[in-house]
Amino acid sequence: MSGAERTLVGRKSVATREQKRDPDYFPGYASAIPLGIQHVLAMFVSNLTPPIIVAGAAGFGFGSADPAPLIYMIQMSMFFAGLATLMQTVGLGRVGARLPLVQGTSFAYIPIMIPIVAGRGPAAMAELFTAALAGGLVHAGLSRFVGRIRFALPPLVTGLVVLMIGLSLMRIGVQYSAGGVPAIGTPAFGSAQSWLLAGVVVVATLGLKFFACGIWSTASVLLGLLAGYVVAFAIGRISFAPVAEAHWAMLPAPFPFGFAISASAVIGFVLTGFVSSIESIGDVEAICEGTAGRRASDAELQGAVAADGVGTALAAAFGAMPNTTFSQNVGLIAITGMMSRHVVTLGAVFLVVCGLVPKIGALVTTIPIEVLGGGVIVMFGMVASAALSMLATVEWNQRNMLIFGVSLSLALGLQLEPEALAHLPQTAKVLLASGVLPAAFLAVLLNLVLPHATAEDVEEAQAVPAAV
Template identity: 80%
Template sequence: MTALIAPELAPAPAPTGMAPAQARDPDWFPGLHVAVPLGIQHVLAMFVSNMTPAIIVAGAGGFGFGSADPSQMIYMIQMAMLFAGLATLMQTIGFGPVGARLPLVQGTSFAYIPIMIPIVAGKGVEAMAALTTAALFGGLLHAFLSMFVGRIRFALPPLITGLVVLMIGLSLMRIGIQYAAGGVPAVGTPAFGAWQSWLLAGVVVVVTLALNFFGRGIWSTAAVLLGLMAGYAVALAMGRIDFAPVASAGLVMVPMPFHFGFAISVSAILGFCLTGFVSSIETIGDVDAICEGNAGRPATDKELSGAVAADGVGTALAAVFGAMPNTTFSQNVGLIAITGVMSRHVVTVGALFLVLCGLLPKVGAVITTIPIEVVGGGVIVMFGMVASAATSMLSGVEWTQRNMLIFGVSLSLALGLQLEPLALQHVPETARVLLGSGVLPAAVTAVVLNLLVPGRT
């Protein structure tokens, strides 16, 4: 799940010097003078969203910010960039049936975070073996689903997809507040919630909102990243930045197969497989949006299946090397509507830039010097946007009594189980992980009720 889901935008006029037909053609190359700046702009739009899941998972496992050895988090951040770039190349260039050959940007998915956190929570880096193994199986199933996903779209109307996206946002909002107040390790200490922490988080939120509301072009597109930079500058002035990890980081990082090992966890595999199904529906929505909104035509079955296949193969490949699951990023779909250039080669340039960043560990080391409160400010904005995007999706639902009951019961059950985990203390561990995720019980309950209750349209 993407972090920031762009609102629906009317296609922008073709840039100066480009014919409208050229700008809407995915196969047209506008030249390096256009492709390089627009490609980097795509990276800036998704950069923070892409690295955030790795930071959250590392923090939940106890080897993130403030830990004695952040090297594993640095590795995860590097792999997030590297495999986001490689998965994007699968989408833009295509390999056989894999890839939509459209300007789709891939990045680390938020949809899996509610599943990943219980797997690693308090268990250290050793738990990453079960997580990445589950992501490998989930990615392979995701790729397999690409052959059938178009046939089951009837069972997933906006009522269900909107509910799932809403649960993703609601499930993660607590993390944003914890980070902004000083991070999980500070919970229960006098330092938690100190004014200095809220100052840093507040700077990020205020600058991000100001740039979104009043900025133009790159200033608005990269608002979250620029907001983080503003918070970082304030933290630097307060003496909160330690550059020791940057000095000790190497020059090149080579990805290692099964970096975290290989371990089978039935509950983790089930969780990743079920969440992969939800993620594939999101990808279909992005492909539909980019084709209808920017190319002026519906997406073909080949484009839909290729995009979902790239999601799955990209996730499986990333998992082998210790990275998080991938999905298409909706904010980049919106960016194409803003720029008016639909060339997939522009996104290819951005993907190559991501691959380069992923091989340079000093980039990840710089990210680890960001105070947790600064990250918290960005996370508050991103997860809030996920929830608000869900309300936009739900606005098209016909709110009959039937639909209200399906939505209400699914939301109440899923959110209630997540807020009161002790209610599941007597169920087996596998069921406890799945039922406590929030996202999966909401999706399953809503799908089953929608299929069984009379009146479905």
């Protein structure tokens, strides 16, 4: 090895363990650019899935006569995810944790959004985005109290919330894999061809994740979707007409779907904003404890939740989905050991640029619904798996088991049997049947009011000294 080569190798390995754990450390563009793009690849599919799901529920999703509204929503999902990520990494006053947190469209809101728009077309999006704007503003205000309520959100609560998010979405994964929601999906719902396309995605994703290395493993979901797309193209399921018709540039437009107030929608978004903040708090705690080896500060937690709220409100004002921190990127940081916020900043800039090019969104709309379904099955399953990882840190005594069991049983039961709420007002039905909201609030309430020991435990503890 020549002297120049030894010098180059030395420069590549100058980052010490302490430097990698420092959010303000910059590893240089040669390392930061590929690491930043890797973050985008890890979140890209998850970021685009919620607008596609919501548009499909409203009735203007894949295969609709006019794909323009969906293309716009996809573009804005990329643009405002990048913008919200910049708020987290660079910061804006008290907004932003100044940590390597990647923002993206939130799965937590999907159980609330689908009942709002179901079968109503683009017109329903006015109520949805107006409610998201109000919820985002309340969410941002909630950040000021994070330090005071932190004690009420142990892993028992945050893990249950994330688990319910995953469980609430699994039905969608199966529906998409079979051809879409039965009423608006492909004519041959549940056909062998549909399951073939979804199966190719799942098999390719698992194969790359476990038998490949580097970027091939990290971007396994994205590459699995590409494999399913290739098979779909081979059997004649792909049409590039939307790409040819799409423009090369697009700018955000304020309230593109209009402005309309729905009390039930506003209440749903405000309450779900609280749930989303629980999820974000868990992500910040995970990145600080898992990578930096320290607890997150109150300022970091407040900044992260504030960026969630401001990012959601800003996105809603321009027709984009609500934002939250992405857990899969927290896991990616744990794998790489690189906690530099500047790396994520470069990835955010890339997202912003992608959001301004409609050809990208139009290309996404050419993906068959079954191909997306295969990726969704993997992603939603991983959400539930991440929840189990969080719950593994819980001390499973009788008290915690009862809190978890009662909260999960009631929340999941109401979601599976919403007709049990038939005599309640519509707003209450939407909120209680969401699964996520009742689980979160019941777990928080029980965790606060139930003693840490039963009366029987206290009597036994008092009887021991007397017996001695």
